[in-house]
Amino acid sequence: MGLIFLGHMSQAVRIGTLGLTPYQVFTMEELDEATNGFEDSNLVSDGPQGQFYKGWLQDGSTVMIRSLKLKQKLSPQSLTQYMDVISKLRHVNLVSILGHCIPSIQDNTSTNDTLFLVYESVSNGTLKSHLTEWRKREMLKWPQRVSAVIGVARGIQFLHTVTIPGIVGNDLGIENIMLDETLTAKISNYNLPMLSKNKNKNNKVGSESPFSTLEENDRGSIRSLEQGEKEDVHQLGLILLEIMTGKPPGSKHELEALKVELQDCLSDGPSKLREIIDPTIRGTFALDSLQTLVAVALNCVAKDHRERPSIDDVLWNLQYSVQVQDGWTSSDSLSFHGS
Known part of the structure; x- marks a missing residue:
């Protein structure tokens, strides 16, 4: 299974990424504090797209924290490279990803298969x-x-x-x-990047999600x-x-x-x-x-x-x-x- 590559954006497209809050890697302690231990009252939705919790960071800003289950076959190196791609999903016209947390990397364990994505919160309606x-x-x-x-x-x-x-x-x-x-x-409900996979019987290069909760x-x-x-x-x-x-x-x-x-x-x-x-x-x-x-x-x-x-x-x-x-x-x- 290979990685998706970053594209070459035009200057006009790149302008929309300027002036955004720097991307960061969060700790589990920070996310626990933000959601009050992932309290049920902060659970906004739970479905095929993962679990979404409302949270509050230390600076007082409101965020949405998305919990996704990872596929076991994804290597730590591939996951790290994939998260580098995820960190580029930031644009003034997207509900941007502010950062992430991978508990297994922080704990140096391979047992945890959960990834958390932290999104900005947009509260003025649709x-x-x-x-x-x-x-x-x-x-x-x-x-x-x-x-x-x-x-x-x-x-x-x-x-x-x-x-x-x-x-x-x-x-x-x-x-x-x-x-x-x-x-x-x-745009709030855009797809996450896919990982490329080997050619199928029709000699086409396919792609699949690294998450077990999302459809391939x-x-x-x-x-x-x-x-x-x-x-x-x-x-x-x-x-x-x-x-x-x-x-x-x-x-x-x-x-x-x-x-x-x-x-x-x-x-x-x-x-x-x-x-x-x-x-x-x-x-x-x-x-x-x-x-x-x-x-x-x-x-x-x-x-x-x-x-x-x-x-x-x-x-x-x-x-x-x-x-x-x-x-x-x-x-x-x-x-x-x-x-």
Whole structure:
């Protein structure tokens, strides 16, 4: 079983990693103190993704501590190298990993098969809650919604490039996108890197999780890697549709109906589009900005994954939409104003 390699990030992607709290290795004593001995009252969730505990560090900051079971066949050297990769999963648009603790390495024993990951805690709610709770809805006008989606796109771009192969096939449901106090979007439920493994009978290099609690798959194969990347793009498209309409796309049948409706709106002009768009954002967007994102969303949710754009293309169009919006905001002539 081999290791995943660190990728070569562009300068634009690397910028998102600047200014973050230094990564650290925690002791079990520190985690025990943070969780009051992993008290049941601090257990937030317990499922296939591991156990999550709420904790408080000595500096007063709140964290989430994730407990994962390791596979026995992972050597200490491989585990140490793997944790070096984990330590790079830090970006302004991710709920970043602040550090880890491997009890067996600290105790010089091979009996403990548990790994603890310490994540930052984001307590301002989800992007979903900001679209559905009326007090929060007023905070998210069109510019703030586009900014949040750009944050998600940058987080995806980072995940796709931080390692080779990239971290793909992430759970990017809108309820997994957190917003901090500055309304910066942070992806909370992204996958952890996989370890490469020997070629299978089809002569493809596969990959597997080093954790016994997480499902294995073949994300290491070129075909599944591309599909995983485009699945992430598809989920981003669903988020785009929801920030525009204020409603979840619904079932596959409802999604297809919405796609047809939006495609017609691009041809028929702004009056029809106004009927579909979330009333909360009427009067806060430039028509060209909105139409650009409608087109981007439709491309992202194309049925055939090969027809979906790359995350780089999506990000370029999102940033273009912001430029159009900024020009509209600073102009006296409003291209479109709903009431």
